[in-house]
Amino acid sequence: MSKSRISVHRLTLAAVMAAAYAGLTLLLPIPQYGPVQFRVAEAMTLLPFLFPEAIPGLAVGCFLANLLGSPYVLDWIFGTLATLLAALWTSRMHNRYLAAVPPVVCNALIVGAEIAYFSTLDGAAFLPAFAMNAVTVGLGEALVCFVLGTLLLRVLDQVPALRGRSARQAQN
Template sequence: MSQSRFTTRHMATAGIIAAVYAALTLLLPIPQYGGIQFRVAEAMTVLPFFFPEAIPGLAVGCFLANLLGSPFVLDWVFGTLATLLAALWTSRLKNRYLAPVPPVVCNAVIVGAEIAWFSVQDGAAFWPAFGLNFVTVGLGEAGVCFVLGLPLLHWVSQNKALCRRAVKS
């Protein structure tokens, strides 16, 4: 954030982002959990490129979506961690076209490992399961973040009301 403090406006923005993320995840009738995912809300993980206040909003929104949509406590923790780390990393990038990379990498690694662990627990079967889930989660995340996230960033950069607040071009 260009200011050193978290303002009421930042908190409101984070709250709106959290609500939209959770609603998109819980209400859309497409695969949101499991090895093959197309979580549309993950397109929003590119927003910290322009708006650092999106970071807590994405983390809270993901946690709420996982809490209400997944029976697994580990998903609440590690799914949220993947989104949080991706948002933090995205906020540090200098090139907008690279903004989808952190969510893809974080989710492929963390969520891929989480799903593999749920599938086989541990032992020799973990690594093949991880490899498969790394690819399937990563492909779904890449689809969402590149196909939906990059146009979202373009729209933000073209929107006059939002553009005044954008910290990078």
């Protein structure tokens, strides 16, 4: 019985994270798609550092946001893949301040390549377009993750109900 409670709790937490990610992405009137992005919901990609439930929640939330906000099927797939890989990698980080690195790297490379592909259609200009998009996407992601994401982790540390939730939380 205890196992099913944990499963329901984890499923609910993942669903709430998915809804929050999709809602923040779709409702905020700031650039969320394209070569210049400031996707505030990406601050949540640091949550797998503390909560394993965030991994499927973020992937589903990103997929829903891209499905409803982007006309490109490849964005639905590769944008979601970038968030999923970043969440998996973040969950394995041992330092909260370095937990922002995986989302920045994954999004700069994967989303940067995706945008370059759309803008050049895999032509000779792909590499310069990729370099430019990787930098612009990476800068926006770095700002969100290193500022908002690390602040989010710090705030969550102050919530008494969440203390002791993660062994890593106590170490860092």
